[in-house]
Amino acid sequence: MIGKKISLAFSVLLSVSAFSQDVLKADLQIRPDVKISYLDSVKNSFVKDDNAARVDSLWMQELTSLDIYDDLTKDIQTINTDLTVDEELPTDLLKQRLLAMNQKSPFEIEYNQGLENIIKSFLKNRKKSFSRLMSLSEYYFPIFEEAFARQNVPLEIKYLAVVESALNPKAVSRMGATGIWQFMYGTGKQYALKIDSYIDERSDPLKSTLACSEYMSKMYSIFGNWELVLASYNSGPGNVTKAIRRSGGKTKYWDIRNHLPKETQGYVPAFLATMYLFEYHKEHGITPTRAVVKHFETDTVQIKNQMSFKQIADLLDMPQAQIQLLNPSYKLNVVPFYESEAHYLRLPKDKIATFISNEEQIYAYANYDSQHKGLPRQLALKVAPKNREKLESTISTSTQFYKIKKGDNLGAIADKYNVSVLDLKKWNNLKTNAIALGKTLKIKSKNEVVLKAPKEIKAVPVIDKKEEAIAAADDKEEPGTINVEYVVASGDNLGSIAKKFNTSIAELKELNNLSSNTIGMGKTLIVSKSVPVVEEPHKELNTAIASNSIDNFKKKQPSAKEDIEYYVKKGDSLYSISKKYPGVTISDIKKWNDIKDGELKPGMKLKING
Known part of the structure; x- marks a missing residue:
């Protein structure tokens, strides 16, 4: 009797162990290992302030x-x-x-x-x-x-x-x-x-x-x-x-x-x-709406080097709109640095504490980020005149449509699409800034190939987003643009997803119109809006740009013989997935992944053989 109990307990232990290993393997499949970016490595070294307060958007x-x-x-x-x-x-x-x-x-x-x-x-x-x-x-x-x-x-x-x-x-x-x-x-x-x-x-x-x-x-x-x-x-x-x-x-x-x-x-x-x-x-009966931040809850710090609002927002995990609100006198969303003058940045007091405690890392990152920005288009055309026609052909004007929701205003919509309020009014024949709930606005934008300077710091990862990019190709919002999407898995939160895709919590919330940090399992998040990028060369800049033509970029796309991994999104079916890959049938996907009808779930990784 005792022997039977010991035998039963041992078999249960083995089965639990095997089940744990299966779960671990599945979890590892859903969450591929991603290198930490320089931005995240800087932020991970920050002295944390647990009393951080966020301004209501x-x-x-x-x-x-x-x-x-x-x-x-x-x-x-x-x-x-x-x-x-x-x-x-x-x-x-x-x-x-x-x-x-x-x-x-x-x-x-x-x-x-x-x-x-x-x-x-x-x-x-x-x-x-x-x-x-x-x-x-x-x-x-x-x-x-x-x-x-x-x-x-x-x-x-x-x-x-x-x-x-x-x-x-x-x-x-x-x-x-x-x-x-x-x-x-x-x-x-x-x-x-x-x-x-x-x-x-x-x-x-x-x-x-x-x-x-x-x-x-x-x-x-x-x-x-x-x-x-x-x-x-x-x-x-x-x-x-x-x-x-x-x-x-x-x-x-x-x-x-x-x-x-x-x-x-x-x-x-x-x-x-x-x-x-x-x-x-x-x-x-006039009741003031809630004001989250008051002037005495803010403070200033003198800036020792030129910094953009984008760099500050990324480093301090706060929306750019909040920095613009507190620092309206900076016209170009940049805090300049003049040798003979002092310029100050106003922030909520908890963010000031984080800034002052980590000034050295913050300025080091801002300096690095400024040196590794993409070349302006006009400069790129001068450096590589042979590619002028191809570069100019990649510039296209596209039109999007946005339906006005409760709480929207022209300023917020213009900021979201990186356009000006004057342009929005011009495109939609608006005489004032007043907008009606439910009205559809026309938004025009330009997309172009980005040429970047060579990398010097290896800490910045190149994340392989082949499967996300291909999965999102059919859902792209603009010609030439791809939304990179991610299906929320068990245990995920905005912080872990932001790390995984080299972005910030603030940008994730902005991309997905999230008002809080709560996300549900199985929800599809946009983690990046990107345009085709010419891979960064490691040789002399002039030679590199000349060699990085659109044709070369196309050659670097996955070949027909390579295996592709695809993460199942909410709403996917075997039929819709097969349509994303020319020549691939439902039977092929079933055979390559050993699955049966009804086994398709959000977050599952599928192998698409070449």
Whole structure:
């Protein structure tokens, strides 16, 4: 009896061991060993900060969206203060509230029918916009208040930034006024704001606010009335002086209003209406949307070498959009380095800690990455003139279509497809930045062959993605482009997949429109969007580029005699897979892989014999 039990236990042990080995083999088949890239090796050496916080992507889109700016600008220019608006707000109650505001403000806030009409118009048409603006104000208003307090400028002037730019540092008017405070080029220079090819400090919230407070102080010393200071900020002190003369020497805004330019006539009332809505938003059911990052949760670090936003985003595992949001004055998404000047990068405090703790590795990677970028196309054509026709023939303009989803805006869509907002508006005949849910946008792009310089560091792997590339060939979004896809297997997470395919978690989420780090088993992820790349030579650059023609590139593709490995994706069938390979039948695939009907599962590796 005891012998039988021992025998039974031994046989169970053997079967469990055999089963474990089978599972291990299958797991090894699904997860091929991939070399670690230089980027990952640098990041693996970082001192980790476990308190990392991520900015909500939807909130970042709100910060960079221009649609509110367009709407408010249009309202201020076209609103008719003499037109009565039907909106529930008793006049007596409004008078009481305006009186309460006037008692604690240096502005002369008086009730009049025109102001009531604008307040009601904003309540009727812009409630949603003000909910978003109040979220943005949690980041920007502390910056404004600190700067104004230094110059003894009324803190209420902060509401003027809502009227000027809808709190968007990237806002540009039709006349070229730029930034949160909408400075023209000449005015920006007058107040010592730096403007060059890399930098435009009119878009820097802190520096432009200091310039604004200086202007306000100067104008108040001239007019002695804050409403007239606002009017001069909009139309210039000359127009205000003319209006005073035409009114017979009156010095109150409402007395000279009809003598001011048309846009300025709605400007000060819009400012006062904005102040009212911020003060009494709860009473009107306006709930600010959640703001994840506040200004005091960020800090700056001085940059010792030129770095691109892409390099910083890859190293710190954060979206480029977040870096753009916090550093709007860098025009080319690059923090430059000038010998005689200090340039600063603003980041969330947890990312600052990671940056400072690992500066040496970060600068080493940025330097390496900058030296090993692909040659610009025009330079490549000069270096290899014999290939000019072939290179030029590889450039093709393709059109994609994107259906607008909830939470989308033109800025986010333009960033996703690496195009400009102006191009999107031009291609789709849009007059404003407002876009309707469900509308389909046309997006044009250019694809071209990339020529790269020789490699010098062997730490960067060349990952064999033959099976993924071929599997995705039928699903490609653009002519000449291949989406490399991966089927999520048991035990996978975004971090392990990012390592496997030499990318970052942020890029995976962007490519697949993921709002969280959670992924389900069997889900197909896009891990790379790539164009055909001429293999990198190891000899002299001129000779190498001349030899790397399109024909040579084609010759390096898998030959008919090579075996190909294919990973089964969700939705695949033996029939659909056989159609991907000319001359291959369902029976062939079954024979080569010893499988029967019904055994096809996502993640399974198939061998396709030549």
